[in-house]
Amino acid sequence: MASFFSLLRWELEEYLSFPVLAFLIVSAIAAVLFQTNSGGHITSERSYISLFHTSGTVFLFLTFCAGVFFSRSFAGAVGKGETKLMLSYPVKRWQLFLSKFTALFPIIFVIYGAAYALLLYFNSISVFEPMFFVTLLAFLLQLMLTCGVSVAVAMVTKSEIISILASLLFLLGIDSVGGAGTYLSAQGRLKFLFSYFGDLIHPDVPPFTEFSATAGDAATAVVVPVVIFLVLFVAAFVYFTRFMEVD
């Protein structure tokens, strides 16, 4: 395990050191502030519903940043010869793969989650508001989906730029085509989750008057991205650890 933690430190220092980490934090705060300033209806509502309306830009920035970071770490490292260098040391392939994932995933999630918490302050919402955590769950699902797609594409293309473009086009394309009506799009999932949990937790202030989601809808909104993530992530993991040749 010593090698794993050594690799984890290496990844953190290389991919999340000062300028890059600062960019990540600033992008997350910018996403939140941008949405806050652009939505006129937000400040007037002053309720948990504003969390739904302010999530759009955050989903966009989160998808973009996560796609870029995972593509850099997986495909970029192969393209630049870093993976070849690392795998020439006494490092097990699973250690390298999981160290990349472990270095990026929680940090991106925590940074975006923390930045999003600013909205609680701007909208005078309690930090214990359950719908805040529902929104965080939607972010987590989007991050999982982005991670799964980016890592899988990275394994296929082994090119940083192609991996970034392909995964972002795919993920943002789904959001654009599916809109809020599909389990595959970020806004769609949040809508199902928000509707179901909003009706459950705040029956006096329903989030949507024209739409009501069932428990099955909410469950499907969670299960679909999780299954996609697991399938893609496990496939990429097996390929990387068992079959991938590093030229």
Added chain:
Amino acid sequence: MDAFVVETSGLVKSFGRATVLNHLDLQVPKGISGFIGKNGAGKTTTIGVLLGLLKPNGGKATIFGLDCWRESFQIRRRIGIMHEVNAYPGGFTAQRFLEHVARIYGVTQANQRVRQVLKDVGLSDAQDKPIKAFSAGMTRRLGLAQALISDPEFVILDEPTANIDPLGRVALLDRIKEMHKQHGTGFLISTHILSDLEKVCSWLSIIDAGKIVDQGNIEALAEKYSANIYKIEVSDPQVFVERVQMLSAVERVWIEDGKVYCKVQDPAVFYSEIPRIASELKLQLKGFQHMLGTLEEIYTKTSGGS
């Protein structure tokens, strides 16, 4: 002959329809060995297979008797590697980078070891400099440092002198020689620069189109591929040359720096005739030496002159 550290037999590696290694039978003893071949001959692919980065399509490759694909992890714990392409993290300082590598190898007292290795490769003054600010020569020396950080038994160097100036090349090769002398570290140097190997290697393996065309001790290969040129020192070279020219076994004779050089067609006849002629002309035969083939001659002959 000592047991071979690296051994491949019938090694085949293809990428799609292109066969890069075609039944490669490589043998590398402990010591400093050269692995030579033109660009695209299969040197880097062979190294990839030896490190377990590429899976062979056929044949067998071992280092220390361990299978290079299945037991790659155990092999990598005992060897050091310097790749042709520099992929060191540019934002790290040399010290920080080597500390990371040392920790991966589980080196105890990593800081002390890093300082020692940096000193060994002549980078002590640059230890706090970011790698991206390094010159090509410094980066190659850093590559050597990371390959040596765990004090490995054997080190594989892929084009170690690529892109560095002649003085830097000499310095790097001197370091390799020193390491071998001081610590007994074995080296396999893959290169297409013949002059590099001439200075340091005792063993040579020549690869062409994915096959080993010849390999062995450098002296033995030099003997085998020599151009049949002999250097003779006599008391009166001019008189001697006039007589030797008449021998049918001799193709060409010339004088250089007061010594007689003969290119010979039939060495057996030549060997018996020279002492006889010297005696007949009452000349003192001071020296009689077979000029061994240079690496260039060996390489040209084995690789079909290409």
